[in-house]
Amino acid sequence: MNANFKNEIQTFGRSLLLPIAVLAPVGMVMGICSALGQNYMIEKLPFLGNAIFKDLLSSLGLISSVVFQNIPLLFAMGVAYGMSKKEKGIAVFASVVAYLTLLISMHVHLKLAGQLAKGDLSLVGQGMVLGIQTLKIEALGGIIAGLLAAKVTDKYYRLQLPLAFAFFSGKKSVAILSIAFTIPVGLLIPFIWDLFTAGMNSLSTVLMAPNIGAGIYMTLNRLLIPFGLHHVLSSTVRFTAAGGTYLIDGQTYVGILPAMNKILFELGPNHPAWKEYMPTLTSYLASSQMLTTLFRVPAIGLAMYHMAYVKNRKFAKGMILTVVLTAVLGNVTEPLEFSFLFIAPKLFIVYAILCGLLTIPLQILDVSVGYIRGTIFDFGIFGLMYEHTQWLNLVILGIVNFVVFYFVFRFAIRKFDIKTPGRESDMGDSTLLNNKEYDKVAALVVEGLGGKSNIKRVENCVSRLRIDLADQKKLDMAILKEAGSLGTFIPSSNHIHVVFGPHVEFVRNAVDDAMAKQER
Numbered sequence: 001m002n003a004n005f006k007n008e009i010q011t012f013g014r015s016l017l018l019p020i021a022v023l024a025p026v027g028m029v030m031g032i033c034s035a036l037g038q039n040y041m042i043e044k045l046p047f048l049g050n051a052i053f054k055d056l057l058s059s060l061g062l063i064s065s066v067v068f069q070n071i072p073l074l075f076a077m078g079v080a081y082g083m084s085k086k087e088k089g090i091a092v093f094a095s096v097v098a099y100l101t102l103l104i105s106m107h108v109h110l111k112l113a114g115q116l117a118k119g120d121l122s123l124v125g126q127g128m129v130l131g132i133q134t135l136k137i138e139a140l141g142g143i144i145a146g147l148l149a150a151k152v153t154d155k156y157y158r159l160q161l162p163l164a165f166a167f168f169s170g171k172k173s174v175a176i177l178s179i180a181f182t183i184p185v186g187l188l189i190p191f192i193w194d195l196f197t198a199g200m201n202s203l204s205t206v207l208m209a210p211n212i213g214a215g216i217y218m219t220l221n222r223l224l225i226p227f228g229l230h231h232v233l234s235s236t237v238r239f240t241a242a243g244g245t246y247l248i249d250g251q252t253y254v255g256i257l258p259a260m261n262k263i264l265f266e267l268g269p270n271h272p273a274w275k276e277y278m279p280t281l282t283s284y285l286a287s288s289q290m291l292t293t294l295f296r297v298p299a300i301g302l303a304m305y306h307m308a309y310v311k312n313r314k315f316a317k318g319m320i321l322t323v324v325l326t327a328v329l330g331n332v333t334e335p336l337e338f339s340f341l342f343i344a345p346k347l348f349i350v351y352a353i354l355c356g357l358l359t360i361p362l363q364i365l366d367v368s369v370g371y372i373r374g375t376i377f378d379f380g381i382f383g384l385m386y387e388h389t390q391w392l393n394l395v396i397l398g399i400v401n402f403v404v405f406y407f408v409f410r411f412a413i414r415k416f417d418i419k420t421p422g423r424e425s426d427m428g429d430s431t432l433l434n435n436k437e438y439d440k441v442a443a444l445v446v447e448g449l450g451g452k453s454n455i456k457r458v459e460n461c462v463s464r465l466r467i468d469l470a471d472q473k474k475l476d477m478a479i480l481k482e483a484g485s486l487g488t489f490i491p492s493s494n495h496i497h498v499v500f501g502p503h504v505e506f507v508r509n510a511v512d513d514a515m516a517k518q519e520r
Helices: 003-015 015-035 039-043 051-069 071-083 088-112 136-158 161-169 169-207 212-223 230-239 256-267 270-282 288-309 310-330 334-341 345-357 377-384 391-415 439-449 477-482 501-519
Strands: 126-129 133-134 245-248 251-253 455-460 463-469 487-492 495-499
Touching: 003 015, 003 071, 003 230, 003 463, 015 051, 015 071, 015 230, 015 256, 015 377, 051 071, 051 256, 071 088, 071 136, 088 133, 088 136, 088 169, 088 501, 133 169, 133 230, 136 169, 136 230, 161 169, 169 212, 212 230, 212 345, 230 256, 245 256, 245 270, 251 256, 256 270, 288 310, 288 334, 288 345, 288 377, 288 391, 310 334, 310 377, 334 345, 334 487, 334 495, 334 501, 345 391, 377 391, 439 477, 439 495, 439 501, 455 501, 463 501
Parallel strands: none
Antiparallel strands: 126 133, 245 251, 455 463, 463 495, 487 495
């Protein structure tokens, strides 16, 4: 695969995180409001039936729902921000213009073709979006608009026009040109939409196969982590027909997340759709993630601690505890996964396969816990506060996962002498990170990357810096390790990922500051 194309795909996957990051906490608020408003909760806690509490909960739920009603718009802005290399603010503005243009262009196509539906629009894949009757392409429409806006911004933000039109030059031209480029795309989409849907449906026969589909998905998801492409896979299943099509109360929902939003936040556990769909939906979202964050990661961490050399256990304990808590409390598993991915890639493959195999029982056990994230807080809200979640089955399966992963990793670490934390002769030092001395960390990072002149671009995702270099040979891995890095990965020539876990955004900001100072 071409290195530039691979980097673009990785950047695209990372850009999808911004809207997802908004959905997660808002979803928790909606989950609490929905759970506390259920009749069974009011029976247990009568004060919840008080008019003031009911108004408060319904108001919070209504305010939160505006986010879910505009998911495509969030994706348009998030993708434009993430994909644009220059003038990100202009790109975000242009993405909104492009999205509106896309909606009306598809409407025009349907109108001219005499295909505007009447009555139940969902039966033919149409709907009202921001007051426009158009094709319901959901988040994909936002993604298309965001990509268009980002490309137009990077190419034309310095456009020079003849003097008579100079007012429209430069940044002002971006939104106008976004309209021009989006119109033909919007007119074309209805022609190819059926073909696209057919392709996604074909993919769904594998990814959504009863029981084993969730296992296949989870294995692929883990295997794509080193390349930063797991977000692309996740979004494909969440927002396209690859994640299935669901008929709920006469309305068609495409993809896992729209269906779950309807059932979890509106219909509730006593609706027939809960029993019919939730075990499937959650096995691709939070319940499978909870198996990893709450059971597999702690098991691997304990195995690493027990296999650490006695003299190093004090250091190993602090580091391992940090990455385990990052998963349990923050839903970020990459710091732990990267701690053995680079030194034992075959073990990582075994880990991915085991994750898939031990996800399969979720649907069989009717587990219906969770939303997007897999933290202990999500387990409490979406598992314990809702009825019919079968949360006890999740715990039992989680214990099985814990035992399997603990003994597999303990055996592998000892048998193959894998240099996991605490077994290295040259231990890294995370003191600077733990003390939040990010300026000193940044100085080491810049030095380890070969100096400011060798750094072309620095970005970050959830757990790692992503850096484009002028000359990869100038890298000094020892200095990066001294900065507290949990690992480094070079997915393509002159492009490097440096893992800092939950500290990464603060490190990125400090690196930007350090490089800016050197320019003065």
